[in-house]
Amino acid sequence: MGSNPNSRRASRIPRLIAGLTLTGLLAAQSLALAAQESTGQQGDPPQRLEELIPDSAVENPDDWAADRAQTAKGSDGGQVQSDLQPNSPLTDTPAITLDWPDDLQIAEPERIERDRDAQEALADAPEIEGPEELPLKEFEVGKRLVIGFPEDGDIFPERDEFLARFRSFSTIRELGGGEGNVAQLAARARSDEDLLNRLLRIYGYYNAQVIRSIAGLRPGRDGSEPAPRVRFDILPGDRYAFGAIDLGGLDTAPDHDALRGAVGIESGDPLSSDRIVQGRFGLDEALGESGYPFAAIKDPELLVDHARAEGDLTMPVEPGGKYAFGEVTSNVPKYLSDRHLERIARFDMGDTYQRSLELDLRRAIVATGLVSSVTVTPRETAPPEGDKPGVVALDVTMEKAKTRSIAGAIGYGTEDGFKVEASWEDRNFFPPEGMLRIRGIAGTREQLTGITYRRNNFRGRDQLLTVDAYASNVKTEAVDARTVAVRGAFERLSNLLFQKPFSWSVGAEVLFTDERNRVIGGIPRPRQEYLIGSLFGRATIDTSDSLLDPTKGFRVTAFLAPEVSRSQGSETFYLRNQLDASIYKQLNEGMVIAGRTRLASIQGAEIFQIAPSRRIYAGGAGSVRGYAYQAVGPRTDFGEPTGGRSLVEFSLEARIDTGLMDGAVSLVPFIDMGTVSLKTTPDFRFVNWGAGLGLRYNTSFGPIRVDVGVPLNRNPLFDSRVVVYVGLGQTF
Structure with missing residues (x-):
C-alpha cells in the first residue's frame, strides 16, 4: 500500500x-x-x-x-494591507508610544582626584607574578591510567616508591586494557583519587592537590568505540615536618639515649607515617634486645597542625626495668630437664636479656620433636637496683608429643628391585633426647637389620652422637657383599630450622665383610673377606639460602678417611678423600642456574687390595643421571663394574619456574658427566654423559623431585634407554 x-x-x-x-x-x-x-x-x-x-x-x-x-x-512600498477578520484579537492591539522628555538633565559626575600617596606606594611595590605552570612528567601505570608528577624530582623525591605503592593498590589498573563500563571507570577513578590523597598524607604532603581527568569518551573519527583513560596530575606542595616528639617514660631507662636513637625520628625531619611505624618497631626491637622484657609501647598518635605545617608525635613508652638472664625451669623435668634446657639455650646466666635469645630457645625446644606445644614466659626473680639490672627467669611450659612411631614402606625401583622397609623408634627412650631405633629391610637386592642409638643436643646445642650397628647383604650393580659393622659419629650439622654456615663430623667405623665384584655373566668370582677399620672427618662451608632448595650461594664439603684393611693375612693402608662443590645463581625471578663438581681419589693401595665396597663408583640419582647406581666406570671382560681409585663428576642444570599451580611447579633441564679411573689420578678413559628433564613440585618441606635421564653414550648391554629418579629436595 x-x-x-x-x-x-x-x-x-x-x-x-x-x-x-x-x-x-x-x-x-x-x-x-x-x-x-x-x-x-x-x-x-x-x-x-x-x-x-x-x-x-x-x-x-x-x-x-x-x-x-x-x-x-x-507596489509603492506602503503599509501592509490588513486582511484580518473584524473579530481577530490582533485588530484591537493599541499602539505603544514613548515620548522622550525634552527637559531631562543628567548631571556630570564629580571628578575623583588621584591619591598621590597610594600611587607612590604602588609604584614602589614589587611586581607580583602569577603562578607558573608546573612541568609534569607522565608515568603510565596501566593501559587505562596515567599519572603526572612534577618533572623536577627534588619536588617529590619519593616518586618511584610512591608509584610502586600505588600500583599495588590501584583499582583502575585491575581493569586492564579491555573495554570497560564508563560508569565503572569513573567510580574507580574516584576510589583511586582517594587512595592517592591517603598515600600523599602518609608521606607528609597534607596540602597536595590531585587533579583528575578522563579522556577518550567520544568515539573515534573512524567510528570506533571509545577507550576511556584516566589521568591524575599530582601537585604535592610543601611537605610537613615532625614537630614535638613525646616518648613517655623512655627517659627513665638507664640507656635511654641509645634507645631514643633507635626510634630514628627527630623534630624537623620530613613527616612520614611509615617512619612512625618503623620507629615503633625499631624501638620495640631495641628494648627487647637491650634487657627490657617487660617494656610496653602504646599506639602512637600524630597531631597535625596545618598552621605550622608540622605534626606532633606522641608514643607513650614504659620501659619496665632492665634485666639479665637467670635460670631456665621446665614443667616436665623428667622429660626435658632444666639442665638440658639451659644446655641448648644460646645464653648463660648473667647475660643481658635478649628477646631473640628467648625466641631461639623456644625454636630449639620445638626442633627436638618431643613437644606438641611450648611457651616461654619471663618471670622476675630479683628487681633492678640502681644501675644493677634485675634477674629474670624463663619458665618453660611444654606439652609432651608422642615419641614412639612405627614406619614402613613397600616399593619397586629399577635400581633396587622390590623392597620392604620397616622401623620402630622411640625418640626419648633415654631422656633427654636419647633415641632408640630398630629397622629392617627385605628386598631383591638388599637385606638388612640394624639398631641405632642417637642423642640430640649431646653436651651442647645442635651436637649429635650416633652409634649404629647393622648386618646386611647387598647386591648392587657392582658389589655382592655380606657385612657386619659398627659405626659411631659425633657431629655438628645443619638442620631445616638451624642452617649453619659451617658444620662438621668426626667418627670411626669397624666392619667385617665377605664380598666380591658382582658377576653379570661368565665365571663367578671367588669371595674374599676383609676386616676394615676407619677414621673419618667431614667439614662443610655453606653460604646457600636453603638446605633443600637453594637459589644463591655455594657449598664446599671436604671428606677424609684413613683406613686399614686386613685380608688374606696382609694389611693395607690407604686414604680415601673427596671434595664436593656446588654453586647457585639466580638469573631472574623465575630461573636458577646450579652447578656441581666432585673430585675423589684413593691413595696408597692398588685396586685389587681395596674391598669392592670401598672403591669409587659413579652413576645414579646424585651422580650421573641416565645410568644405574654404580654403573659408570671401567668393567671387566665379563661386564662387571670394577670401580676405581679416582673420580671426576660435573653437573649443570637450570631450575625454571613455570608459574603453574601458583608457582609450585618448575622444570629442570640438566646435563651430567662422570668418569671413573683405575689410577689415583683421572685419565678420562671412561667418560659417560647423561641428560634429561626434571620436574619439581614445591611443598612446605621442600621440593619433590622427579628426574628422567637418558644416557648419551649408552652401552646397549648394560644401560637402559631411560632411567627415572624420585626423591625429596634438589639433586644438589
Missing part, C-alpha cells in the same frame, strides 16, 4: 516551524490568518495544505516568509 499524502504534508509543519526565525514565524502566522479569513468570507473551500505550505517553505522558511510579506505590501 502507498503512504498517506496527508501525513506526508502534515510532517512539513514541524519541519517548517523548526526552521523559522521569530520574524518569519510572525509573518507566516499573519499570512495564515489572512488566508483563513479570505476563504471563510467567500465561502470557497479552504486551500490545500500543500498550497499554503509549499516545498520551498520547508526548504528555506525565512526566505519564504519574507517573500510573502513583500507580496502583501503595495
Whole structure:
C-alpha cells in the first residue's frame, strides 16, 4: 500500500516551524490568518495544505516568509494591507508610544582626584607574578591510567616508591586494557583519587592537590568505540615536618639515649607515617634486645597542625626495668630437664636479656620433636637496683608429643628391585633426647637389620652422637657383599630450622665383610673377606639460602678417611678423600642456574687390595643421571663394574619456574658427566654423559623431585634407554 499524502504534508509543519526565525514565524502566522479569513468570507473551500505550505517553505522558511510579506505590501512600498477578520484579537492591539522628555538633565559626575600617596606606594611595590605552570612528567601505570608528577624530582623525591605503592593498590589498573563500563571507570577513578590523597598524607604532603581527568569518551573519527583513560596530575606542595616528639617514660631507662636513637625520628625531619611505624618497631626491637622484657609501647598518635605545617608525635613508652638472664625451669623435668634446657639455650646466666635469645630457645625446644606445644614466659626473680639490672627467669611450659612411631614402606625401583622397609623408634627412650631405633629391610637386592642409638643436643646445642650397628647383604650393580659393622659419629650439622654456615663430623667405623665384584655373566668370582677399620672427618662451608632448595650461594664439603684393611693375612693402608662443590645463581625471578663438581681419589693401595665396597663408583640419582647406581666406570671382560681409585663428576642444570599451580611447579633441564679411573689420578678413559628433564613440585618441606635421564653414550648391554629418579629436595 502507498503512504498517506496527508501525513506526508502534515510532517512539513514541524519541519517548517523548526526552521523559522521569530520574524518569519510572525509573518507566516499573519499570512495564515489572512488566508483563513479570505476563504471563510467567500465561502470557497479552504486551500490545500500543500498550497499554503509549499516545498520551498520547508526548504528555506525565512526566505519564504519574507517573500510573502513583500507580496502583501503595495507596489509603492506602503503599509501592509490588513486582511484580518473584524473579530481577530490582533485588530484591537493599541499602539505603544514613548515620548522622550525634552527637559531631562543628567548631571556630570564629580571628578575623583588621584591619591598621590597610594600611587607612590604602588609604584614602589614589587611586581607580583602569577603562578607558573608546573612541568609534569607522565608515568603510565596501566593501559587505562596515567599519572603526572612534577618533572623536577627534588619536588617529590619519593616518586618511584610512591608509584610502586600505588600500583599495588590501584583499582583502575585491575581493569586492564579491555573495554570497560564508563560508569565503572569513573567510580574507580574516584576510589583511586582517594587512595592517592591517603598515600600523599602518609608521606607528609597534607596540602597536595590531585587533579583528575578522563579522556577518550567520544568515539573515534573512524567510528570506533571509545577507550576511556584516566589521568591524575599530582601537585604535592610543601611537605610537613615532625614537630614535638613525646616518648613517655623512655627517659627513665638507664640507656635511654641509645634507645631514643633507635626510634630514628627527630623534630624537623620530613613527616612520614611509615617512619612512625618503623620507629615503633625499631624501638620495640631495641628494648627487647637491650634487657627490657617487660617494656610496653602504646599506639602512637600524630597531631597535625596545618598552621605550622608540622605534626606532633606522641608514643607513650614504659620501659619496665632492665634485666639479665637467670635460670631456665621446665614443667616436665623428667622429660626435658632444666639442665638440658639451659644446655641448648644460646645464653648463660648473667647475660643481658635478649628477646631473640628467648625466641631461639623456644625454636630449639620445638626442633627436638618431643613437644606438641611450648611457651616461654619471663618471670622476675630479683628487681633492678640502681644501675644493677634485675634477674629474670624463663619458665618453660611444654606439652609432651608422642615419641614412639612405627614406619614402613613397600616399593619397586629399577635400581633396587622390590623392597620392604620397616622401623620402630622411640625418640626419648633415654631422656633427654636419647633415641632408640630398630629397622629392617627385605628386598631383591638388599637385606638388612640394624639398631641405632642417637642423642640430640649431646653436651651442647645442635651436637649429635650416633652409634649404629647393622648386618646386611647387598647386591648392587657392582658389589655382592655380606657385612657386619659398627659405626659411631659425633657431629655438628645443619638442620631445616638451624642452617649453619659451617658444620662438621668426626667418627670411626669397624666392619667385617665377605664380598666380591658382582658377576653379570661368565665365571663367578671367588669371595674374599676383609676386616676394615676407619677414621673419618667431614667439614662443610655453606653460604646457600636453603638446605633443600637453594637459589644463591655455594657449598664446599671436604671428606677424609684413613683406613686399614686386613685380608688374606696382609694389611693395607690407604686414604680415601673427596671434595664436593656446588654453586647457585639466580638469573631472574623465575630461573636458577646450579652447578656441581666432585673430585675423589684413593691413595696408597692398588685396586685389587681395596674391598669392592670401598672403591669409587659413579652413576645414579646424585651422580650421573641416565645410568644405574654404580654403573659408570671401567668393567671387566665379563661386564662387571670394577670401580676405581679416582673420580671426576660435573653437573649443570637450570631450575625454571613455570608459574603453574601458583608457582609450585618448575622444570629442570640438566646435563651430567662422570668418569671413573683405575689410577689415583683421572685419565678420562671412561667418560659417560647423561641428560634429561626434571620436574619439581614445591611443598612446605621442600621440593619433590622427579628426574628422567637418558644416557648419551649408552652401552646397549648394560644401560637402559631411560632411567627415572624420585626423591625429596634438589639433586644438589
